[in-house]
Amino acid sequence: MSQQRTYLDWNATAPLRAEARAAMLAALDVVGNASSPHAEGRRARALIEGAREAIAAALRVKARHVYFTSGATEAANWLLTPNVQRRAGRGPLALLLAGATEHAAILNGHRFPAAAVELIPVDGDGLIELGWLEARLAEAVARHGAGAVMVAVQAANNETGVVQPLARLGALTTAAGALFVCDAVQALGRAPVDSAALGSGALILSGHKLGGPQGIGAAIVLGEDLHFEPLLRGGGQERRLRSGTENIVAIAGLAAAVVAALSDQQAVAAHGLALQQRFEQGLSRVRGDAVVFAAAAPRLANTTCFALPGIAAETALIALDLAGVAVSSGSACSSGKVARSHVLEAMQVEAGLASAALRLSSGRSTGLAQIDACLAALAQIERAHARRHPQPAKPAQRKVA
Numbered sequence: 001m002s003q004q005r006t007y008l009d010w011n012a013t014a015p016l017r018a019e020a021r022a023a024m025l026a027a028l029d030v031v032g033n034a035s036s037p038h039a040e041g042r043r044a045r046a047l048i049e050g051a052r053e054a055i056a057a058a059l060r061v062k063a064r065h066v067y068f069t070s071g072a073t074e075a076a077n078w079l080l081t082p083n084v085q086r087r088a089g090r091g092p093l094a095l096l097l098a099g100a101t102e103h104a105a106i107l108n109g110h111r112f113p114a115a116a117v118e119l120i121p122v123d124g125d126g127l128i129e130l131g132w133l134e135a136r137l138a139e140a141v142a143r144h145g146a147g148a149v150m151v152a153v154q155a156a157n158n159e160t161g162v163v164q165p166l167a168r169l170g171a172l173t174t175a176a177g178a179l180f181v182c183d184a185v186q187a188l189g190r191a192p193v194d195s196a197a198l199g200s201g202a203l204i205l206s207g208h209k210l211g212g213p214q215g216i217g218a219a220i221v222l223g224e225d226l227h228f229e230p231l232l233r234g235g236g237q238e239r240r241l242r243s244g245t246e247n248i249v250a251i252a253g254l255a256a257a258v259v260a261a262l263s264d265q266q267a268v269a270a271h272g273l274a275l276q277q278r279f280e281q282g283l284s285r286v287r288g289d290a291v292v293f294a295a296a297a298p299r300l301a302n303t304t305c306f307a308l309p310g311i312a313a314e315t316a317l318i319a320l321d322l323a324g325v326a327v328s329s330g331s332a333c334s335s336g337k338v339a340r341s342h343v344l345e346a347m348q349v350e351a352g353l354a355s356a357a358l359r360l361s362s363g364r365s366t367g368l369a370q371i372d373a374c375l376a377a378l379a380q381i382e383r384a385h386a387r388r389h390p391q392p393a394k395p396a397q398r399k400v401a
């Protein structure tokens, strides 16, 4: 018996795009190793370099800026190191300032000593406290000298969809001579991402969030003089900075997905906004006190992080799944466990309310009917909850004679 499923968890992973599938199927027939000098090897090399150029053109960067990795997690582990060579004579970086709502790939993936890491606070809407950052950068420059700091702030948050002001962040970090590394995993293809805002910093992307395959990503290193200490050493692929035989099938799929996602980004965002409005209006009818987190901040149109107060996320998640609807709770992106969301915690969301937080994320092929199916399932969950927790009856009003 097959149940029709409603997939609303695109921020966890997005369905493969037709363009990516076709590119991958074609690449499966490429036999050579790109490091071999013979014709087969040259064919594999041409595929990789073609993919690099396509990604570079879509992002308006140079092909030499693009390095392929096994995903955003690897890119973060590689780039977030104190051992970055910039200009001759400069020592290791002294400080990493990372947004408090960054993904675990950033917060746990960096290679700085714990004492050299500070979290940049966010406000109640999840937006970076720019005043705090500016003041901390000034202090750090006074103490360690210009260029001793790395700043890691994401373009958009995976749980709440909050979009950070990249241009202002870029201007602040550049003015302080800091190195800006931006995790653009959730934003690319969903909101405009101007790589020029990063100055001579770096950007991280992941294939499976934009309709490419899982297990592939890229680091876009914009600074011409930057040299991040390699994470993977061996045969010297990717200009000696990321060794290991290239995954040409995944690289082909990634390039096709990036090109397609960036070319229909505006249309997808407009479509997402209509879905988001439908969902959030419908949610307020399910429960008058439903909460949409970061409602006042600029957000990705495809994402709503919300809570029905008093209904635990785990309970709702299971009930939705049984009703055929896939959403997500907190940041259960990797472990499948429902842990407390550090994102909502950083936004000072009260723990009880945070434990009810669910995330709906949509994409280009999501229809209004799927949003309505999710709302209907939520209404059913709410009715079951109300039956189990009846509200005390209000005292009858005495009639005034």
Ligand code: PLP
Pocket: 011, 012, 070, 071, 072, 073, 074, 103, 105, 154, 156, 157, 158, 183, 185, 186, 205, 206, 207, 208, 215, 216, 217, 333
């Ligand atoms: N950064 C963000 C914002 C994410 O949402 C994710 C995945 O959920 C990652 C990084 C890690 O990406 P990958 O799965 O490619 O390692």
